Amino acid sequence: MIAERCERFGLRLQEGRDYDVVNVEQDHRYRDFWQTYHQMTERKGVTAQLAKIEMRRRLTLISCMLLHKGEVDGMLCGTWSNTAMHLQYIDQVIGKRPGVKNFACMNGLILPGRQVFLVDTHVNYDPSAEQLAEITVMAAQELMRFGIRPKAALLSHSNFGSSNQPSAVKMREALALIQQSAPWLEVDGEMHGDTALDAAYRAQLMPRSTLSGEANLLVLPNIDAANISYNLLKTTAGGGIAIGPVLLGAAKPVHVLTPSATVRRIVNMTALTVADANAARH
Numbered sequence: 001m002i003a004e005r006c007e008r009f010g011l012r013l014q015e016g017r018d019y020d021v022v023n024v025e026q027d028h029r030y031r032d033f034w035q036t037y038h039q040m041t042e043r044k045g046v047t048a049q050l051a052k053i054e055m056r057r058r059l060t061l062i063s064c065m066l067l068h069k070g071e072v073d074g075m076l077c078g079t080w081s082n083t084a085m086h087l088q089y090i091d092q093v094i095g096k097r098p099g100v101k102n103f104a105c106m107n108g109l110i111l112p113g114r115q116v117f118l119v120d121t122h123v124n125y126d127p128s129a130e131q132l133a134e135i136t137v138m139a140a141q142e143l144m145r146f147g148i149r150p151k152a153a154l155l156s157h158s159n160f161g162s163s164n165q166p167s168a169v170k171m172r173e174a175l176a177l178i179q180q181s182a183p184w185l186e187v188d189g190e191m192h193g194d195t196a197l198d199a200a201y202r203a204q205l206m207p208r209s210t211l212s213g214e215a216n217l218l219v220l221p222n223i224d225a226a227n228i229s230y231n232l233l234k235t236t237a238g239g240g241i242a243i244g245p246v247l248l249g250a251a252k253p254v255h256v257l258t259p260s261a262t263v264r265r266i267v268n269m270t271a272l273t274v275a276d277a278n279a280a281r282h
Contacts, residue, residue, distance in 0.1 A: 022066070024056050033065045041092055060086045064093035067252055074253035074273035079261055083122040083245070086256045090247075097281070100249040102127075104135040105256070106142060107230050108243035114197075116233070117143060118218045121226045122245050122256070129173035136174070136219050137182045138248040143217060145279065152178075153196030153215035154189025155225070160206050161190075167221045174219070179210075186211055193218070193229070243268055253277045 002021065006013045015021060038051035046054070054061055060077040067075045077086045087103060096103065105122035108115060119139045124131055132154070140150035154175055158168035171190035178187050188211035195202050196215040203209070220226035234242050242265060247255045253276040255269055 022062060024059075024062065029069075029071075030055065033062070033069075036068070037061065037065060037093065044092070058089060061089040061093070064089050064254070067254065068093050073277040076255055076257060076266065076269055076273060078245075078256035078258055079266075080259055083256050083258070087123065090250060090254055090256070094254055095251045096249050097251050100134070100138070102131050102134055102249055104138065104248040105245035106139045106248055107234075107245050109230070109233050109237075110241045110243070111233065111237050114214060115148070115216055116197075116218060117216060118220060118226055118230045118233075119248070120220070120223060121230045122223070122258070124223060126222045129170045129177060132170070132174040132219060132221075133177035133181060135248065136178050136187065136217070137185065139217055139219070140182070140185050140187075142246060142248060145276075148216065150185060150217045151211060151213060151215045152185060152187040152189075152217040152219060153191055153211060154187065154219045155193055155196060156190035156221055157192075158190055159192050159195055171219075171221055189219070243272070246272070 002019075003015065013019060034048075034051045034055040037055055038046060038048050041051070042048075055065070063072070063075045063077060066072045083105065091103070103123050104120040104127075106117055106119045107121045108117045117139065119135050120127060124135070127135065136152055136154070140152055143150040154171040156168045156171045157163060158165065158171075161168075161172070168190050175187065175189050178185060188206075188209050191202070191206075195205060196211075196218060199213050202211070218229070220229060230242075244265075245256060245258065246269075253273045255273060257266065257269060261269075
C-alpha cells in the first residue's frame with residue numbers, strides 16, 4: 001500500500017532505502033520487544049499475556065520500543081486519541097530525563113509580528129507551583145535550543161497581586177521558585193495576558209518588573225487556560241500555523257501530536273525531532 005501511494009504521488013521513496021516498515025503481524029523483533037516490555041512493567045500490573053497483546057496492537061508502544069532499542073533516533077505519535085493514552089507508554093518505556101519530575105507540552109504559534117509559546121497545554125491538569133516552576137525552566141531551555149532568548153510571563157486573572165485567589169498565589173509562588181532555581185531566566189508574574197505582551201503598558205503598571213520587552217513564553221495556571229488560549233490564538237490569529245506539541249521532560253526525542261495536526265505541522269515536528277536527536281543535551 002505504501003509503495004503504491006509513493007508511485008501514485010510520483011515519490012522516489014523506496015522501502016529499505018528511504019524507510020522501513022514494521023509489520024505488527026509478523027516481525028522478527030516481536031519476542032524481544034514484548035519480553036523487554038514485560039520486564040519493565042511486570043511489577044506495574046502488566047502480565048506476560050497483556051505484554052504480548054499490547055506489543056501487537058499499540059503502535060505508540062511499538063515505536064517506544066524501537067526508540068528504546070536504538071532502532072530509531074526519534075519518535076512522533078498522537079495523531080489519534082488523546083495525549084494521556086500515548087504518554088503512558090512513553091513513561092513506561094522511555095521515561096523522563098534525569099532530574100526531571102514532570103512531563104509537559106509546549107506549543108508555539110507564529111503570529112503576526114511575534115512568536116509565542118504556551119505551556120502546559122496537554123499534560124498537567126492543575127499543576128502545583130513546584131510543577132509550574134520546573135515546566136517553565138524546561139520550556140525556557142527548549143526555546144534556547146531553538147535559538148530564541150526566552151522571556152517568560154506567568155499569567156493569571158490577577159495583575160501583580162490584585163487578587164489573593166489560590167491560582168494567583170500559586171503563580172507568585174512559582175515565580176519565587178523559578179527565580180531561585182533559574183536566576184538566568186528573565187521572568188515575571190503573575191500578570192494578565194495583555195500585560196505580558198505589551199511592554200509599554202507593563203512599564204507603566206510595574207516599573208520595577210523583572211521582565212523587559214514582550215514575553216514570548218506564556219505560562220498558564222492550568223490546562224484549561226493553556227489549552228483554550230492556544231486553540232483560540234491558533235484559530236483566530238495564527239492561521240492554524242503551530243509548532244508542537246513539544247513534549248518536555250522525556251529522556252529521548254519523542255513528541256505527542258494531536259488529531260488536529262496538519263501535514264505541515266507533522267513535517268515541522270519531524271525536523272524538530274531530527275534536530276533534537278542530533279544535538280546533545282547538557
